[in-house]
Amino acid sequence: MNWKLIFQLSLLGLAMAVATISLIPSNMEFIFWLLIFIICAYVFAKRLPGKHFIHGFMLGLVNCIWVTAAHMLFANTYMAHHHQEVAMMKSTPFSNHPRVLMLISGPIAGIMSGLVIGLLSFIASKIVKNSTAVPQKG
Secondary structure: OOHHHHHHHHHHHHHHHHHHHHOOOHHHHHHHHHHHHHHHHHHHHHHOOOOHHHHHHHHHHHHHHHHHHHHHHOHHHHHHHOHHHHHHHOOOOOOOOHHHHHHHHHHHHHHHHHHHHHHHHHHHHHHOOOOOOOOOOO
């Protein structure tokens, strides 16, 4: 497991965590995440000799730590800019405890995004030529 590469790529997730607090609207967030997932899948395919899916999955989990922490730390600012999410929160048993809801939903989103990044990484590994491959002789 290449934790250094996972951490480096997770810095994109940290940037998104901060940007989604007040800069990127909810309706555009998916596009940014998809672009980041594709970039990460390409990097994994290009730089890793194997285990592409698990690296992508672990990246999703590390990203969820960044996102959950940022949203919990800046919950008031996040909620001021995400009215649709606040409206959805009101229909949950944790409507009076938004940070608890973020703590619960964050890992679920991390698992789901990890599955997507893992799948994209696996697909990319079948398409992209790996730069760590050793040339065969003869």
